[in-house]
Amino acid sequence: MISFYPGPSKIDESVPGFVMEAAQKGILSINHRSEAFIEISKFAVEQLKSKLEIPDDYLIAFVSSATECWEIIAQSLIKESSLHYYNGAFGEKWHEYTKKIKPNTQAIPYAFDTIIPLEKGRDNSADLICITQNETSNGTAVGMEQLKILRRQNPQALLAIDATSSLAGVHLDISLGDVWYSSVQKCLGLPAGMAVLILSPAAVKRAEEVGENMHYNSLLSIIEKAKIFQTTYTPNVLNIFLLGKVLDSRPSISIIHKKLEERYHSLYSFWGIFSQFKPLVQDKTIQSKTVLAVQTSTALLDHVKKTALKHDLLLGNGYGTWKNSTFRIANFPSISDNEMNLLYAFFKEHFL
DSSP, X not given: OEEOOSSSOOOOTXXXXXXXXXXXXXXXXOOTTSHHHHHHHHHHHHHHHHHTTOOTTOEEEEESXXXXXXXXXXXXXXXXXXXXXXXXXXXXXXXXXXHHHOTTOEEEEOOTTSOOOGXXXXXXXXXXXXXXXXXXXXXXXXXXXXXXXXHHHOTTSEEEEEOTTTBTTBOOOGGGOSEEEEESSSTTOOOSSOEEEEEOHHHHHHHHHHOOOXXXXXXXXXXXXXXXXXXXXXXXXXXXXXXXXXXXXXXXHHHHHHHHHHHHHHHHHHGGGOSSOEESOOOGGGBOSSEEEEEOOHHHHHHHHHHHHHTTEEOEEOOGGGTTTEEXXXXXXXXXXXXXXXHHHHHHHHHO
């Protein structure tokens, strides 16, 4: 079975071998306060910083999931209010969850097929601005130029960025944000059950200013442990080990970005030969490089997915507003060119 699901997605081909190595070395049962674990955690952090070009002065922590990051951010980094831009289901959920904890939070929803309306938030007073850089539900993305503009026009605010389906697949300028987070089961090619939380010095300082320390996942506690390559809770030791090993085996993010971008162009162009399929997002300036939503009729959608499954190809379901009109395809590093060609061949054989 080849999974094109945009999360949990196909694991990196090196993972089974590294799991075997972890078992043979006793890593599956080591104490998470031991020196052995600290070395594993430190290596994973070093690989993240090196391969993804994360600034040296940024702090990296491991938490349970990207959605847990919503809670951590709301509890520990908002002084008065946050402002959320969103055009899809995951950005909207982030705002809704934040509002439960910080009722003063505001939102600027916008249409999925338009560029992010940064001018609408120019005069806001929020001390934290939240952006879903890669919206997995509809296959849109916010580019680095928009983040630069947002940074310039809101110098008083921290910038928190959901990069769940783009981190390790797209060359992101990490210095443009103060908080970045991502689950590992997408571009990082690992089994689900962990997330990476990246903090700028300004974010660490804000956590200290807010001083919130009433929960097991309060950011102050997370920061204290992350500084010594530990966690506040018993962590997913295997995934931390796999993270370091997988990144060590990969080329730099600039090389991965170039490859995925080339494949993205081919993937979008491919649907031009069909009358019954088309990319949901038509504007090239806002198309995600790593998640493609393909629009079709409701009547055909179920047939497409079931037929693909019979040929050992797992397509991603549509999500949110687009649940009954789209299927989604991941363009992640763990998916090979040969596997993508098998997908092309399947659609040509059955739907041309």
